[in-house]
Amino acid sequence: MSPAPTCLPAVSTLLEIPARLARWRGWGNTQAIGSIVLLEMRRRKDFYVLFILTALITLVLGAMNFFNEARIVRYLKEICLLLIWISSLVIAITTTARQIPAEREQRTVFPLLAKPVTRTELLLGKFWGCWQVAGLTLLTFYGFFALVSGAREHQWPLAAYGQALVLHWAMLGIVIAMTLLGSVVFAAPSSTNTIAFLVSAGILMLGRHLNHVALQLNEPLQTLVYAAYYLLPHLEWFDIRNRVIHDWGLVPWWAWSSALLYAAVYTAVFLVGAAAWFRRKTVL
Amino acid sequence: MPTCAHLPLLLSAAFALAAWLEPEWKLWSGPRHASANLLTVLMGDSRRLLAAHFFAKADAYFHKGCYPSIFDVNRPTHALHPAAHPEPEGHPHHAHADFLGEPRDWLERFSRNFHPSEHRHLGESHPPASTPGAEPRPASPGLARKGEEREILPWLRVAADLDPEHPETYVVASYWLRSRLNRVDEAEQFLREGLQHNPGNAELLFELGRIQREHRRAPDRARNLWELALQRWRTTEQTKPEPDLLLYAQLLGNLANLEEETAHFALALNYVEELNRISPNKEALQRWADDLARRCARSLPPPP
Amino acid sequence: MFVEPIVRIESLRVEFPGTDPGRTPNVAVKGLSLSIAPGEVFGFLGPNGAGKTTTMNVLLGFNNATAGNAFLFGVNVREPIARQRIGYLPEQTCYYKFLTAEELLRFYARIFRIPKADVESRITAVLRLVELEHARGRPIRTYSKGMQQRVGLAQALINNPELLILDEPTSGLDPLGRMKVRQIIQRLKAEGKTVFFSSHELGEVETVCDRVAILHEGQLKVEGRVRDLVTRYHGDLENIFLQLIGYSQPAYEPGTHLSSGRQHAA
Numbered sequence: 001m002s003p004a005p006t007c008l009p010a011v012s013t014l015l016e017i018p019a020r021l022a023r024w025r026g027w028g029n030t031q032a033i034g035s036i037v038l039l040e041m042r043r044r045k046d047f048y049v050l051f052i053l054t055a056l057i058t059l060v061l062g063a064m065n066f067f068n069e070a071r072i073v074r075y076l077k078e079i080c081l082l083l084i085w086i087s088s089l090v091i092a093i094t095t096t097a098r099q100i101p102a103e104r105e106q107r108t109v110f111p112l113l114a115k116p117v118t119r120t121e122l123l124l125g126k127f128w129g130c131w132q133v134a135g136l137t138l139l140t141f142y143g144f145f146a147l148v149s150g151a152r153e154h155q156w157p158l159a160a161y162g163q164a165l166v167l168h169w170a171m172l173g174i175v176i177a178m179t180l181l182g183s184v185v186f187a188a189p190s191s192t193n194t195i196a197f198l199v200s201a202g203i204l205m206l207g208r209h210l211n212h213v214a215l216q217l218n219e220p221l222q223t224l225v226y227a228a229y230y231l232l233p234h235l236e237w238f239d240i241r242n243r244v245i246h247d248w249g250l251v252p253w254w255a256w257s258s259a260l261l262y263a264a265v266y267t268a269v270f271l272v273g274a275a276a277w278f279r280r281k282t283v284l
Numbered sequence: 285m286p287t288c289a290h291l292p293l294l295l296s297a298a299f300a301l302a303a304w305l306e307p308e309w310k311l312w313s314g315p316r317h318a319s320a321n322l323l324t325v326l327m328g329d330s331r332r333l334l335a336a337h338f339f340a341k342a343d344a345y346f347h348k349g350c351y352p353s354i355f356d357v358n359r360p361t362h363a364l365h366p367a368a369h370p371e372p373e374g375h376p377h378h379a380h381a382d383f384l385g386e387p388r389d390w391l392e393r394f395s396r397n398f399h400p401s402e403h404r405h406l407g408e409s410h411p412p413a414s415t416p417g418a419e420p421r422p423a424s425p426g427l428a429r430k431g432e433e434r435e436i437l438p439w440l441r442v443a444a445d446l447d448p449e450h451p452e453t454y455v456v457a458s459y460w461l462r463s464r465l466n467r468v469d470e471a472e473q474f475l476r477e478g479l480q481h482n483p484g485n486a487e488l489l490f491e492l493g494r495i496q497r498e499h500r501r502a503p504d505r506a507r508n509l510w511e512l513a514l515q516r517w518r519t520t521e522q523t524k525p526e527p528d529l530l531l532y533a534q535l536l537g538n539l540a541n542l543e544e545e546t547a548h549f550a551l552a553l554n555y556v557e558e559l560n561r562i563s564p565n566k567e568a569l570q571r572w573a574d575d576l577a578r579r580c581a582r583s584l585p586p587p588p
Numbered sequence: 589m590f591v592e593p594i595v596r597i598e599s600l601r602v603e604f605p606g607t608d609p610g611r612t613p614n615v616a617v618k619g620l621s622l623s624i625a626p627g628e629v630f631g632f633l634g635p636n637g638a639g640k641t642t643t644m645n646v647l648l649g650f651n652n653a654t655a656g657n658a659f660l661f662g663v664n665v666r667e668p669i670a671r672q673r674i675g676y677l678p679e680q681t682c683y684y685k686f687l688t689a690e691e692l693l694r695f696y697a698r699i700f701r702i703p704k705a706d707v708e709s710r711i712t713a714v715l716r717l718v719e720l721e722h723a724r725g726r727p728i729r730t731y732s733k734g735m736q737q738r739v740g741l742a743q744a745l746i747n748n749p750e751l752l753i754l755d756e757p758t759s760g761l762d763p764l765g766r767m768k769v770r771q772i773i774q775r776l777k778a779e780g781k782t783v784f785f786s787s788h789e790l791g792e793v794e795t796v797c798d799r800v801a802i803l804h805e806g807q808l809k810v811e812g813r814v815r816d817l818v819t820r821y822h823g824d825l826e827n828i829f830l831q832l833i834g835y836s837q838p839a840y841e842p843g844t845h846l847s848s849g850r851q852h853a854a
Contacts, residue, residue, distance in 0.1 A: 032698040036684060043686045049292050056296045060303045066438045067461060067470040074345065075438040107682035111743060114648045114676035115699045116668045208395055209355035211388050234391065237398045242349035248400050255397035
């Protein structure tokens, strides 16, 4: 009889991870704190206002007539996706930026930390909640987008939309973790909001071109810009709007998976930074 | 008290109301709307910048979203209007040159998986053969590639609304409407709208003439329009240090063709000789002129 | 027989960085040692700035001690698990105002990993105890201050704690609210819970507490049973308190009124 394959224990360990995670006390706390963020989102008006605004603008623009051509759709897809990107960034950044400062300002952090909850769990819970909020927002908005574009062009490239949604969600994970780090460092949510918006928009617009910019600079600026190019999270990779709008088909799955891994690494880096900073900081 | 959260709702309501009232307002305002445009007053000259942006956007759409940014070193030097002066079949403009060049590093190479980075045009279902490493893609089901050019039209419409004094926008839109989308009426109407804003513009008159000749089969109207365009070109362009010789050549060539077809060989000969003075292709034109001169001398009847 | 104290503080010293140019540290607590036995109601007294809240913050893990140690149930307060069996009511009511009392309690029940089958009955029981059962579905932001304070007590009791830490639980409440909170503490005492609370209301402390400690400028001035202190110092708790913190009453001159005093000053 042949011996059992050596990889079996490793596989069984992997399979045990969800069960272990469920048993881990911190995961329970993280989920509980995340559920409060979700409840807060349900009771605030931000999401509803932005969704109505996006839907209204898209529908009004969709009703416009250009040279009696009823099948024009790409401008509508572009505007709808642009509004989705803006709305999702606004929701993700503003929701995240106010979490920790509001806990401190309204002193809700005291009864919470007086329970068996660590500061790291509090941060993880906030991240998990904000990321869930971002995910639900994207599901709603992309659902609307699929309806509008499908009604116009009578095709449903669901795999491409799914790829775009998941990449977008992963990108928001990086942005949320980065904003959370900012909210721990800066006391005022307004500072965090402004910095997070500037950094995200800056990377989205310029991240891809930093290497070209560096070439036109003298030393030591060239090295600095190159370093930024390699160190900054390339959020623009996660923006595949042009592929979706212009019907370029799916991103190769290996590239898609690598981008998700890349997002996970950056999210983890920002979260570890935020946790380290928050542990040192007095909550009083 | 209304909070900041209500502001976007209020704005969207205002936006919807404005879009609904706009046609009514045009009716009420009568001829005044031609002279007093609220958009012009509010935006000032910044509307020209926006119009230029949307015009470029139309070109980006023509390239299916693959478009060089100001940072791309290998930026093509062609004008941003591929449709304005379409080249013959088999010789597409700038010969499918790779706009973006070779990736500089592994990050850039990887990033090209996420945005359109192959030089393709609307209506094409496969990447050009010259694009290195590109694999042919099947056309996506459901959406016919034919007529895909319509996607650039909204941006041209908006560009024209923002800067109606830019005749090129009307010419480009008209080209796509009449030649690829078979919407001759809309093309003519749009060109006439352009003429209202740019009275007697030679480029617009020339394009209108093409519609009359190629689609309406009305050579007399085409002749009138082109002669008027030629006259306007001479009064406006000839005095310039760098006149638009391409338009001049197109006018002369088309007029010569038209006159030849209608057996006015003497007139056609005049146009060809005038064209020969500015054209680099002198030999071919000389042969055409000689032929016309012979036919003029023999007074041959016009070809059927 | 030796009974392990529920709260044990040993030579606790807490310093905060100074704000003066020389950066002289501010010492909030100087060498405090205390222990509280199970089932005791312990009153922690002292004027403002005496170090009461700082001591409580160390017990709850909000502040770290500069020197010394603190233990809850024999576990160092730095370990989160030390807080599994305690309930805490902060001085100011501070709860997620967009939640209802029921949602808030459900959230904290989840944190304490109370089994799902028991959560409903536990929520009902604590809301009944604090007399808020009728308002369980209302958002907390619509509650009066007294009701918010009682929600605070309810959340402190959701895990059926063995130790309750209450930071001035009756401050800012009207007489009726104060009485209700006092009744709840007495009921908890009857149930055998250990209560550690700070207060300015000396009369209240006298009626509720088994033992008290008086803190002044970070130092423990006195500690003992209320009965013993009253006997030792020949007066009520208020006189003892004033005496220990070195407060001397200004001489009262007959015929002097606040208004005439002000006129005199003018």
